[in-house]
């Protein structure tokens with residue numbers, strides 16, 4: 001399809017409750033949405049970058065700039081192209097995977113809508129609904145944590161992920177196990193907050209039968225994760241380190257991880273995410289779909305991806321109301337601990353016009 005123009009749009013969404021991780025606390029999301037207009041259809045993409053470069057090197061203002069000055073012009077210069085070729089067209093621009101992922105999804109969504117093909121079918125989904133986990137932030141106290149976990153379990157979430165950091169790890173995990181038992185699927189996410197010197201401390205999580213410990217060490221310390229994996233029993237899962245299918249193959253081969261969190265925004269798009277899924281499947285490594293507090297736009301695409309066969313662990317594909325009182329699309333609502341995979345063409349959802357207008361803080365039309 002030939003792109004006629006691209007709209008960059010920022011929306012401001014308050015979170016229903018503060019979300020604290022080892023790298024900071026979020027109370028509000030400044031989300032960049034990308035709308036691609038072609039002769040046949042328009043498509044939507046979402047950039048998962050945060051306002052500040054604290055999870056990765058990307059941030060919203062930078063994504064806007066690289067899209068406006070480098071990515072959209074290169075897409076325009078390519079003329080009529082298939083969505084499968086977008087990554088190659090954008091490859092000369094180094095990095096900026098979240099910005100690239102947003103543009104690629106918008107092109108792919110427009111193309112699939114024009115063809116009447118759901119994204120799930122295009123990616124190779126085999127399920128029509130996916131089991132949902134939930135990510136629980138670092139809390140002010142253990143009692144507050146137990147209340148939050150109890151509430152999510154009552155809502156039907158099938159897996160609990162606890163954010164941890166030095167000083168908030170063994171005790172909250174023990175408290176959740178003691179209160180909710182050994183059958184609850186439980187995992188932890190450190191977001192790079194530890195070092196290899198913490199190996200013996202992290203081994204204190206072993207008795208709690210966790211599904212995994214996610215990204216305990218810095219994203220560039222692949223060999224450190226391999227060394228750690230030899231010193232603890234809890235399976236190591238990588239997130240920030242896995243920036244591509246090649247990075248996944250390398251980390252697995254080096255023994256740095258036995259589970260992978262697949263996040264389309266982090267790896268440059270849903271097509272690279274599928275390649276990571278395929279590489280992991282070839283190595284017998286289970287994957288699950290990570291989240292970046294997406295609106296219904298990114299959430300719809302994540303649920304489609306999470307329906308692929310290798311996604312055998314519940315992902316961070318929570319309901320819209322985990323984060324937002326009002327989503328920009330019709331809300332994703334948990335049903336028996338699952339979310340239904342959208343069945344419409346493309347990502348299968350569109351922003352609700354009046355909501356979108358109400359939450360828009362900035363927009364720019366880039367003619368092509």
Ligand SMILES: O=C(O)CCC(=O)N[C@@H](C(=O)O)c1ccccc1
Nearest residue numbers: 055135191290291292293294316318
């Ligand atoms: O459910 C969600 O969408 C969020 C899941 C989650 O914990 N995301 C974490 C992460 O490190 O994976 C994150 C949150 C905010 C920003 C970056 C990363």
